[in-house]
Amino acid sequence: MNMEEAIELLKEKGYKTTGRRKDILKFFAEADGYRTAKELIAFIEQKQPAVSFDTIYRNLHLFHEMGILESTELDGEKHFQIACAHHHHHHFICRRCGKTKEIDVCPMQDINNLLPGCVIENHKFEIYGICPQCKTA
Template sequence: MNVEEAIELLKEKGYKATGRRKDILGYFAESDGYRTAKDLIQYLDKGEDGISFDTIYRNLHLYHDVGILESTELNGEKHFRMNCTSHHHHHFICNDCGKTKEIEVCPMEEVTRKLANYEIDGHKFEIYGLCPDCQHA
């Protein structure tokens, strides 16, 4: 998803696309991997006027709820990234820097066989470790 698609989705859901919201979307569109609210605040604080934690968290959860951002938990903290809507895939996530790598393999075919009598509503498959850059650092 890119910034324009995200703004259009916000408008379709009845939300305004303010300058601050566009700044937040721009940050995630340019980021390679999952980022925290703290990362976002540090990025936005480079501007002239500050932004509150409440505003950040409110917008992050709004974007997650409407499907603009995906989230995961790393080291006990919630991380977000722009939603990948182009095709079904999963991610390797670096525990150190948060970068992601797409994984085209999906274990759901095997899981569906093992849970034949269960109704599955969805799934999320993530692998955690260290990317090559963080291994060498």
């Protein structure tokens, strides 16, 4: 999803596209991989030093619920990135820098065979490790 699509979705759902929301979307659109709320707050504080943590977290939750952002948990902390809506895939996530690499393989066919009669409603498959750039650093 790109920034324009996210703004259009907000408008369709009746939400205002405030400057702060645009700044949040810009931060994630320019990020390479998953980022934390703390990183977002540091970015926003460069423009608006009196940023409210509650406002940031409310918007992160809203964007996640609307499918604008996807999230994962690394070391007990939530990380977010712009949702990838173009096709079904999973991610390799670097535990040091948060960069992601798409993985087009999905283990669900094997899982479905192992769970006959079950109705699987959703799934998430992620691989965590160290990317080549962080490995050599």
